Amino acid sequence: MLGKAKTLGEFIIENQSAFKYTSGELSRLINSIRLAAKVVNHDVNKAGLVDIIGAHGDKNIQGEDQQKLDVYANDIFIQTLKNRNIVCGIASEEEDDFISINSQDENNQNKYVVLIDPLDGSSNIDVNVSVGTIFSIYRRVTPVGTPVTIEDFLQKGEAQVAAGYVIYGTSTMIVYTTGHGVNGFTLNPAIGTFYLSHPDMQFSEDGQIYSVNEGNYVHFPQGIKNYIKYCQMEEGNRPYTSRYIGSLVSDFHRNMIKGGIYIYPQTAKDPNGKLRLLYECNPMAFIAEQANGKASDGFNRIMDIEPTELHQRVPFICGSKNMVEKAEEFMRQQ
Ligand code: AHM
């Protein structure tokens, strides 16, 4: 029944030798993310039972404190990466500062840092809508064997070694890139194995879906307002379809499969938008570019932006190349 389907484990091993990208360290790192994703998946799937088995702050039957799922996911990813001793630093959307691992240990020769949004779109959990984990991996820039510094995390998206997301949806998937295209793996929950289900994922050059929170329309810059009107105009293959889940991973995933654009612009209230450059925009931009798509802040390529702080926000326009270029054109004209 499983036929010739390749597992994620097999794929990682094959590609490690094909691309010679590491000594095995990056493979082990992606394997750890796979493991943590399975643990988080198990709990996300039980989220609807929280009302009957207890909510955040309650004690469960063993007397242990129960946690909110986003805090829980954060702990699982951090603990998994720490325990397996394969990274030298972690930064998380859930933590104020970065975490240095084994900073006192000169024998720690690990060279990668991970930046992670452990459970993006977590407000959707209460209503049983898909959420995701987003991760981004860089090679440290400071010498191995020394404690990591902020410089190791404030790197341009361009320097990413790998990036990916886990989508906890109707199926659970891991989608990732190491800079050689994008591949998607679907979890068979019966046996806990991810199988290569979506090889070489690509955005179509044009799409017909636009995803934006139109409730904020009045606060959008004129260029985005004009682009939205363009999407709604009857001409050629327009009007486009509007689809907005409010969960970046899910909106991005659908647009990559069907062709479309995701927009979270700056508003009068949030002049840099809402999404975080390091935990959300850079990894999605890397995946988008590897899948023949594009990611921009309206004027500049996302992966060219020089980060200045860990939790920096940035306007985000991402998806099918021609659609993103059209939105940029409207931004330039505004
Ligand atoms: P979060 O990191 O606090 O979960 O916020 C990020 C989420 C994205 O997944 C989603 O696209 C966006 O926020 C939705 O925001 P809004 O409700 O303002 O449209």
Ligand code: MG
């Ligand atoms: Mg987030």
